[in-house]
Amino acid sequence: MRNPNKGLTLDDFSKLSDDRFKLDSRKIRKNIARLIEADGIMLPVDRLIRGYYLSEKPYIWINRLGIQKRADSLLVILENAGTCGVNTKILRVKQLKDDLYRMRTLQIDAESGDINMLMARLEYNLTKSYLRYSSILRFGISNPDYLYNNFEKLENDSVSERYRQLSDLKIERPNAEFIQQALAKALNDSINDFFVTLQPKSKLYRSLLNLLGQQNLKPAYRMKLLCNIERCRWRLTKFPDNEIERRIEANIPSYSVRAIDNGNVLYMRMACGALKHKTPLLASNVMRMDINPQWIVPKSIAKGFIHRPEYMHRMGMFVYDKKEGRLSPEQASYERMMNGEQYIIQSGGPKNSLGRIIFRFDNGFSVFLHDTSSPGVFKRAGRAVSHGCIRVEKPYELALFLMKDEDDELADKLKYSMTVNLFEDNDSIPNKNIDKKKMVRTLYVKPPVPIFITYYTIYYDESGHIVDYQDVYGYDAALEKQLKPFVE
Known part of the structure; x- marks a missing residue:
């Protein structure tokens, strides 16, 4: 049988060429630059993505043969972003699916643009969606220090506006190092493993995600869940581990303090700052306890x-x-x-407004945890009553928690110091019968114990169940405005 292809030359093959399918790296670069120019910046990570491509760094998802398989792995993850409360629209999932289909089927038309525009759009959108989702899971969307320190006007005049400082959390934010790490994982086809490491490991976070997955949630409650999920994602620069084994959590909406040691919880009621004197959000270390403070x-x-x-x-x-x-x-x-x-x-003593003991930790607000001379406050439902400090229901038990391994003799001295009557008459004549050998004035906490003043409106109750609490300071409403474009 005669071979019909005998005598073919390169010129014959050139006739099969179609300009619509010619890849040109320079054109792809120019198209990415155009996309960046037309695109806005919604998240801090968007600015870093812009810098990456304008520096002509290597492509992540495309090459001269087409689309890398890792793009399909990423798309599966992005399609399920709603389970974590992230809106797939800001991840451009529909556009990515459509463009991948057009590329794989070579449906290049006026709607999709030429192949170099299609490839540019895929490369840019895949990177943007990947880093946006990674950043949201790892850092959250908002910055609480910016949000809450622009929440309540302190002074307003014709020259400037000043706001009350209500937060000093100092959370981590996405940076060039994070971008490099994330893109290295993509280039090594380790996307799935990378996403596993991004999310918080706390029990509260997992519980909130489980609640988010329930059917027929009311819109208001769903939004409340998303606000608290966002708070779980804030990682503090001072305490990157958001689940420290030994710590104190003072949560404002629940009016409660939880002293936690390897899963064991000492629970107590608390009173916090009134609306005009809001207790600030912060993280620090309890350094010492002063007994009978002035x-x-x-x-x-x-x-x-x-x-x-x-x-x-x-x-x-x-x-x-x-x-x-x-x-x-x-x-x-x-x-x-x-x-x-x-x-x-x-003077220190039973009538002192600070009570018999104060727990001190470094902060710029002069706010502390302390006992109170008015324990009746803990019988109230609403306990936002102080000038900013936190009054605790069980000060002696909290002191023992902080002492941990100290001997019983010191614990007895502490109890004596917190209960002995220091004065004989109207808090002015010292009691001469005090056993000075039993008195302690200051105890240092070694090692210091982390303390977190938090604001979760869905949080634990005394039994450890997840409960819905009132938005005492109105912070949910402010956070909701920032989250709405990004969540679903």
Whole structure:
């Protein structure tokens, strides 16, 4: 049989060429630049993606043979992003599916653009979707320090606006190092393993995701879940591990403190800042405990005591003058008080507003955990009543938790110091019968124990069940506005 292809030359094959399917790396680069120029920046990671491609770094998903198989692995993950509450629209899932189909079937037409535009769009959108989703799972969407420190106006005039500082969490944000790590995982075909490592490992986070997966959720409750899932994703620069085995959590909406040690939980009620004196969100380490502390009365409160010497005597208060030292309540001066030259100080003891013990940790708000002289507050349902500090229901038990391995003798001394009557008459005459050998004034926490002041409106109750709480400070509403474009 005669061979019909005998005598074919390269010229014969050139006739089969179709310009519609010619890949040109330079054209792809130019098209990516055009896409970047037309595209907006919704998330911090978008800016980093822009820098990557404008620096002409290697392609991740395409090559001269077409589309890498890793693109299909990524698409499967992106299609299921809704299970984590992320809107697939911002991940451009539909566009990616359509473009992958066109590329695989070579349906190049006016709608899709030429092949170099199609390849540019796939490369850019795959990277953008991959890094957006990775970033959301690893860092969350919002920055709480920016959000809450622009929440409540402190002062408003014709020149500037000032806001009350309500957060000092200092969370991690996506950076060039994270981008390099993520793209290295993609190039090594380790996408699935990478996504496993991104999400928080906390029990609360897993519980919230399980609740999110339930059918027929009311829109308002679903949004509340998404707000709290977002909070779980905030990773603190000071404490990257969001599930430290030994820690204290003071959660504002639940009005509760949980002291946790390897899964064992000491639970107690708390009272926190009133709406006008919101307790700030922060993370620190409890460094020491002061027993029978003095209270330096804030100016906003002290000015109401200046002309009430009888009350000040009864409550064990005195005046401290920077020039003259300790003075009697009758010598209080409004002018010197307002100028910071005098202070009203309340002596330590059972009538002290700080109670018998205070738990100190570094922070820029002068906020601490402490006992209270008014334990009846813990019987209230709403306990946002303080000037910012947190009053705890079980101060002695919390102190024992922080002491951990200290001996029983020291625990007995602590109990004695917290219950002995320091004064005989109106908190002014010292009790001469105090056993000074049993008295302790300061205990240092070694090693320091992390403390987190948090704001979860879906959180644990006393029995460890997940419960829905009131949005005490209105933070959910503010967070919801930032999340809406990104969640579903």
